[in-house]
Amino acid sequence: MPESAIIRVAIIEDHDDFREGLYHILQGSEGFRCVGRYASIEEGVPRLPSADVMLLDIRLPGKSGIEGIAPIKQKFPAIQVIMLTVYEDDTNIFAAIRAGADGYLLKKTQPARLLQAIQEAASGGMPMTPLVARQAVTLLKSHLRPEAQTVRFTPRESEILILLTEGLNYAMIGERLFISLDTVRNHIRHIYEKLHVHTKAEAVAKAIKGNMV
DSSP, rough: OOGGEEEEEEEEOHHHHHHHHHHHHHSSSOOOOOOEEEEEEHHHHHHHHOOEEEEEEEEEEEEHHHHHHHHHHHHOOTOEEEEESSSSSSHHHHHHHTTOSSSSEETOOOHHHHHHHHHEEEETTTBBHHHHHHHHHHHHHHTTTTTTTOOOOOOHHHHHHHHHTHHHHHHHHHHHTTTOHHHHHHHHHHHOOOOOOOHHHHHHHHHHHOOOO
């Protein structure tokens, strides 16, 4: 497999056995490579190599995983951060999304689904455990702002924004709407400009909070 086709994954997880299990799943699966594994934000961020996806626990020694999202994205803005945790409570889900998480999975997720989620994140999707996705939408809708919505989208932009909130990646949106990947990217760039955001997580959160979808 060409090097450019391999998804590079980093792990920050303080439970040794679980971290090593993730490592072996990645190394034993075609198309994936673990490029770094660490036990804390303090250990991982300074040593973090360039990666496509980060698997990040929430409860860590020192800084929490949620606190670690900002420095991770500051170092590598394009990295996709998937929270991988035992916590499925509203507080952690909402805090992770607001901090910029690109996905939220529970540790009980089966290996095949985890690998699929990593692929989705690397392709621009926002993978979530189904229960977490429902909670996230409910939470974000409960934080709607009362002021009138002033952002105006074209019909196509509205369609794409709705599909983004459903977790579809760029390729899947293109297939659903019968448009090219470049056209999807162009519409999403305009959506980001109108929302004054830079990531799909920010766009999804702002769209739901602002009752745009």
